Amino acid sequence: MLLTLAYLTNHFINDIKIENNIVKLLPASDQQASVQQAIKTISNNIGRKIIFLIGNKDKDKALDSAKKFHSSLLNSNLFNHITYAIDNKNLKTIYQLYLPYKNMLLSKQHRNLLTKKKYELFSQQALHSLYNPTTLLSSSQLENDPFFNLIDFLQQQNALSNNFSLDNNQLITHYNNYYYVFISADIIDDIYSIDTQNKFTFFYEHTKKLVLELDKHTQVLSMGATHYAIEGSSSAKREISTIGMGSLIGIILLVLFVFRSLTPLLLSLISISSGIIVGLSCSLYFFGEVHLFTLIFGSSLIGVSIDYSFHYFSERLSGADNHSTIKNILPGISMGMISSVLAYLTLSTSNFPGLQQISVFSMSGLIAAYCCVVFFYPAISFKNNTLASAFIIAINKSIIKWWLTIGITKLKLFIIFSLISLTTFIYFNLETDDDIRNLRNQSTRVTGEETIVKNIIQANGENQFYLIQAESAEMALQKEEQLFESLDKLVSKNALEAYQATALFSPSRQRQLENFNLLKKAISSDNPSLQNYLKSIGYPEKKIKSYLTQFENTPTTTLNVSSWLSNEQSSNMKFHWLGKENTDNIYLSIVSLYGIHDLNALKSITLPEKVSFVDYVEDISNILKQYREQASYLIIFAYLLIFSILCLRYGWYKAIFVFTPPLLAALSAVAIALSMGIKINYFNSLAVILILGIGIDYSLFYAEQKKRAEFTMLAVLLSAITTILAFGLLSLSNTPVLHSFGVIVLCGISVAFILSPMSNLKANKT
């Protein structure tokens, strides 16, 4: 106990990591390691990005506020890759990078024209650029790039830029009468760590306040996965504490009301806290982190682990001393503990990390609470106070009497009828929904702000992407270029708005040499268009000659991807290139997509070898579906396992009556949930396991009870109330997955409680 406490304290000091990324609950998908790594890297990169918009109706105020925001951003040390002011130096470095390769870089349009030998048009376009007042012309630029092919290549890279323009070196846009200044940054640390979230929240709130001090009409907007992570953590914190506090307060009031003594209360709190502490420690020990879902699922442990205590106190009320109390309840609570642990154990056999965590947390917690009751409680002596309980006991007695009046045939008929009708109802009404997006807490505040930001910046990045695998960097770039051809067709058919990839910034060596040859062919062809253009604009003979000599020898060096990557200007696009950072010794890169209008068209294009379309969200949803199915088998298996153990102990006939309450409870809970419009997904199907784990306890306590059912009923009533309280509160949750989970457990436990007395009555008669 002390050891676990020490371990836990140590962990708390080092910031417990509460994961609320649902994806982390999932097993690694069936894809190969390199693909998984690519997905992980990408979601990490994208997850870190955060965009801020500082808006004001007055442009100067917007700029001033942005300046203040930016300096606060710099001072916070939370961010890197900050995009704020774009100065001449930046533009110059990118130009310098490409300049040595100017004859090997062509835009898509220029390539097209040259491939089709439309030299006349090619020259005409150059002429147009020359007269266009928006072209920044200089002698040196014209000397380097008389056909504007380098300029055009650079222009093409900006094809994706949103509706921001450069103003005072800052990215600014005008939207709904507001001027918005754009600032983007990457959060350095893990956005799912509570520590990072706290630091970010402090920074954001503090900086907002600073900015609003300048002018209270300034708008500060932001978008990024961090906001979802924070929203998730805080709503989880809220919900865990609601459920946790709800059950705790319920337990305290109940214990005080029924047992009228402080000792049972203190003892209960000790067993609850030892359960939670041991559960947390074991999860941390085995997994290194506690997932949010584990905590929520686990906080229900309060309601379950208290059951052993209730049985102890209730049994004690019947007049037994400490020693004989434990002796009397030991078979019941032992069977209860074993069956619950078995139910959870079936969960851990799945290769689902989320399930394993939940099962480890619950099993270790339950065992700890059980041990606490069995070994620690008998050592504490206290006086019973029977005043309040007498009234409840009396009511219980009459309920038990009513149960005794029910004939065995009637009961059998009831069981058969309920089983058939519930199964039929579920069979015909079963609806499932595995879309992971529906599991997320759709905070209107966060999504609302995201929509506004997206409207302002007109970004429409998608979750889907193409993954390229190749033996060399050159091969990867070539495959990208092959893919571009199919994608360009999709863009022209409006199935897709745009795409972005490394080869657009650093074309393959093959492509660069091709471009070089295209230009060479054009300038030296019989068609005089290009040379005529040069002559017509007054390009001196000498310069024409020196331009031509550049094409005499095929260049030996081409722009390579590593020099592009090392240029600071690539930072925003770097995430496309994953390189060889994996164990499989292959090069990976991605082509990101923007504005998908026809997903099927994207899926159905012919892909170069080892290029795959990755639909991350759909993949996860498929995995969820797979695991929902697996979970249903596990649930059936768990029920069968428990049933066979019951058969071993009670014989099949009595076992049926012990087993029926949790079974009917589970079926009716699912039926009620379905009729409420709740769709079954992986997570809420787990609730059925919980109904078994808890519900079977109620039956077992009756089955194992020797003399007086009314005291058992008191214990079962108390534990049902606390459990119902906990999950009733959970059913009020904003997170859809928790809400449905709460509803199912709430219904199941209620039914299990109502039906559980039957497990003993029949046994008495046979």
Next chain:
Amino acid sequence: MKHYFFILIFCAVFSISSYAENMNVLNNSEPQSNLNNILQKLQKNTVLRSQFKQARYLKILSKPIISEGQLNYFSGKGIIWKIQTPIKSTIIISQNKITEINPDGQLTSRVNLGSIYTLLDALFNGNDKTLKQNFDISYNISTQQWILKLTPTSAPLNKIFKTIEIQGQQQITRITLIDANSDSTVISLHSTDTKPLAISATEEAYFAL
């Protein structure tokens, strides 16, 4: 980067209005009333229609690059720069993008990296802060005409331009841009009119492209 050129022209052209006060402070002995009249008139220009002649003098080329055409400015919308000789081309510059229409109807659009539009519009409405940040300003006013000389003080403008000179009478007549490397551009404006005030349907359609 390409677009600073155009930004500058229009910063220069339309900021004069906002310099009325500033210049009075700079030089009290000048005939302010004349200048104020001119500037106030300019300030009213929500629509400006003018014939232009643009000459680019690039050291590397043996002759200047000359084009002529019509310029239409619409406050709140953008600029239509119509080249009539020696080539035919219409360039529409708006808040977000630059679109070029070739005579064969071919459209090429690109993002306006250095949007002149927000800047221009702010200047037109008398917001002179941006110019003060970026230029040293001197001027010369006679009864016949006025000349404004802007020297960029901040990067990247001072890397690109040495000076920008604006000449005018009732309206702006001439803009001279001298590059840091001694290339230069002269834009002469004539037959400047502020009527018809309204934007035509054709013009409106250009901005919808």
